[in-house]
Structures are given as structure tokens and as C-alpha cells.
Amino acid sequence: MTSAQRRKRIAGFQSKGKKRPVFRLLVLALVGLFVLYLGLTTKYWNSKEKLSMVIGAPDGGVVVSVLDPQNGEITNIAIPKNTQVESSRQLGTWKIRSIWALGVNEKLGGRLLKDTVLKNFKFPVSAWADKGAYGFATGDSLGILKAMFFPYDTNLKMGDRLRIGIFSLGMGNSKRTDLDLGKSGYLKKTRLTDGEEGYVLSGRIPKDLLVVFSDPEISRLGLKINIKDASGDPSVSQELAEVIEVIGAKVAAVTKEPKAPSDCRIWGSGFFAKDVSRLLACKLEKEPPEGMFDVELEIGEGFAARF
Numbered sequence: 001m002t003s004a005q006r007r008k009r010i011a012g013f014q015s016k017g018k019k020r021p022v023f024r025l026l027v028l029a030l031v032g033l034f035v036l037y038l039g040l041t042t043k044y045w046n047s048k049e050k051l052s053m054v055i056g057a058p059d060g061g062v063v064v065s066v067l068d069p070q071n072g073e074i075t076n077i078a079i080p081k082n083t084q085v086e087s088s089r090q091l092g093t094w095k096i097r098s099i100w101a102l103g104v105n106e107k108l109g110g111r112l113l114k115d116t117v118l119k120n121f122k123f124p125v126s127a128w129a130d131k132g133a134y135g136f137a138t139g140d141s142l143g144i145l146k147a148m149f150f151p152y153d154t155n156l157k158m159g160d161r162l163r164i165g166i167f168s169l170g171m172g173n174s175k176r177t178d179l180d181l182g183k184s185g186y187l188k189k190t191r192l193t194d195g196e197e198g199y200v201l202s203g204r205i206p207k208d209l210l211v212v213f214s215d216p217e218i219s220r221l222g223l224k225i226n227i228k229d230a231s232g233d234p235s236v237s238q239e240l241a242e243v244i245e246v247i248g249a250k251v252a253a254v255t256k257e258p259k260a261p262s263d264c265r266i267w268g269s270g271f272f273a274k275d276v277s278r279l280l281a282c283k284l285e286k287e288p289p290e291g292m293f294d295v296e297l298e299i300g301e302g303f304a305a306r307f
Contacts, residue, residue, distance in 0.1 A: 042159035044127045044278070047167065049271065050215060053127035053156075054110075054117050055134055057081075060097035062113065064123050065137045066212050067167060073175045074168065075212045076137045079121070080182040082198035088115035089306050093193060100130065110153060118279070119307060121186075122205055122242045124213055126279045129154035133161075136168050139176055144168050184209070205246060214248035218272055223249050223294040230257035231304035239307070240299065244276070252293065262300030 045051045051067045061081035067074055081097035089112065091102060096116070103112030110128035117125050132152025135143025148165035156164070181187050185206055187199040225244060229237040234256075241251040249272065264282035266273055267289040276297065277284040289296040 043157045052125045054125045056131040063137045075177045077179045085120045088119045122246050218248040224252040225295045226253045226293040228255045228298040230260040230300045232259040236304045260300040263302035264299045268295035
């Protein structure tokens with residue numbers, strides 16, 4: 001090999017060496033942009049308002065975790081696995097430990113557990129996840145990191161998971177409260193329909209739990225809410241009114257409408273209408289509500305069938 005050929009080969013290697021750092025920087029930039037995109041893509045939590053999510057516990061029970069950024073605290077409400085509930089979508093009476101599997105069988109996933117908790121306990125849960133997200137509730141650093149990045153079944157976006165994880169990592173034990181619903185007045189121990197011992201609901205939600213879920217800003221606004229009931233089942237609008245009261249608002253009127261096969265729609269501006277739309281999976285209309293009401297919620301037979 002001549003000296004000219006050697007110089008040419010060395011120059012070629014040097015040229016390739018110069019290209020490699022540029023390529024690495026380009027890859028890192030693309031990865032960084034992708035992570036940033038995921039971090040900004042959120043659906044359920046903006047890190048400013050309360051978020052209530054239902055998580056499957058490893059023992060078969062359920063944990064409702066409430067993140068409160070205004071007070072800088074997390075409240076975890078444990079529902080015992082042998083608590084008897086009425087499944088949403090009129091799927092019968094079950095122990096709550098069986099609702100997740102029932103949702104999978106019915107091709108509804110964790111939505112069935114979320115809606116069942118909403119229907120029975122009146123907890124305004126909008127997010128759901130299987131036991132892979134349990135680390136968010138425990139506060140264990142490794143568990144939180146797994147809940148942030150490991151795959152599991154949930155309706156949370158990656159941005160939601162990152163924000164929840166960062167918030168949870170910043171909460172010490174003094175900022176976490178664990179409540180056992182089996183030791184509260186909201187459940188009572190009894191013999192269930194299958195002959196086993198378990199829990200059933202007892203009365204209305206206690207005031208100490210109302211504080212956990214209610215939003216002081218909603219109470220301050222004093223919104224006038226009307227439920228237009230075209231479901232043909234007055235118990236549905238009554239239960240919805242209880243859910244709205246747990247959030248911190250009051251239902252000013254329930255207007256009975258002719259039965260209609262529709263699902264649900266909501267009229268109103270501001271974050272409350274958006275939150276209720278997301279909570280109940282109702283269509284948010286662009287037009288303002290009619291008359292003297294700040295928010296109107298219309299429910300039909302379709303909604304009653306899935307509630």
C-alpha cells in the first residue's frame with residue numbers, strides 16, 4: 001500500500017469519527033424530544049387539582065388514591081377485597097375482588113372497576129390502573145419508579161404517570177394518610193349472599209371522607225346544577241346528585257324529561273364541567289346551558305344502562 005493510499009484511508013476513518021458524535025447527538029435529541037412529548041401528554045392530571053384514581057391491590061382489594069396538590073398530601077382509602085358491591089352496567093352482585101376479572105371478561109378492562117366504585121361508594125374516580133400502579137399508593141421509591149415506567153393496564157397517559165410519580169416521590173410519610181374503609185362507618189361486617197363473611201355499604205358517605213374528595217374552589221363558586229333526567233329511572237339521577245355533592249357542588253334541580261335512548265351530555269364552561277364530562281364519560285357540548293343554571297347534565301336510557 002502506497003503512502004498516498006494510507007493517507008486516504010486515515011482521512012476516511014477520521015471523517016467517520018467526526019460523523020459519529022453528530023449521529024449520537026441527533027439520536028439523543030430525538031429521544032429527549034420523545035420523552036418531553038410523553039411528559040407533556042396528559043389526560044387526567046394537571047398537577048393543580050385533586051386527582052382520584054382506583055388501583056388494584058396485590059391482595060385482591062382496591063385502593064382509591066387521592067392526590068391533593070393544594071394541601072400537598074396523598075390519601076389512600078383501602079376497600080377490603082370481600083366487600084360486596086353492585087357492578088355497574090347491571091352485571092350483578094359481586095365481591096369487589098372479582099370486578100377486575102369481570103371487566104376483562106366483558107372486554108371493559110379497568111373501566112368496570114372505576115365505574116363500580118363510582119356507583120357504589122360515590123367516590124369521583126376518573127383514573128384506573130391494575131396492581132402495577134400500586135407503588136404510587138405505598139410511597140416506596142422503587143415501587144413508584146416501577147409505576148412510572150413499567151407497563152401495566154391503565155387509562156393514564158405517560159405524562160400522567162410521570163407527574164403522579166414525581167408528586168408521590170416528594171411526599172414523605174407525614175404527608176400520606178392510609179384509611180381502611182373496613183374500619184369506618186361506611187362499611188359494616190355481615191354475612192354476604194354467598195354465605196361468607198364480608199362487608200356491605202352502610203348509609204351515606206361519612207363527612208370525614210367528604211373532606212378528602214371535595215374541592216373547596218367548587219364549593220366557593222356556588223354553581224347551580226340541573227340534571228335533566230330522561231333515563232326513566234329516578235334512582236340514577238339521585239345517585240348522580242350524590243356524586244356531585246361529594247365533589248363539592250350542589251344539584252339545584254332535577255328535571256324529569258320524556259324517556260330517550262341517549263347516553264349523557266353536559267353543558268357548561270370552566271373546569272367543573274370538563275371534570276364531570278371526563279368523570280362520567282359524557283359529551284361536553286359547546287353551547288351554554290339554558291335558563292338560570294351554570295351547568296346542565298342530561299342523562300338518558302343509554303347512560304342508565306351503563307351506570
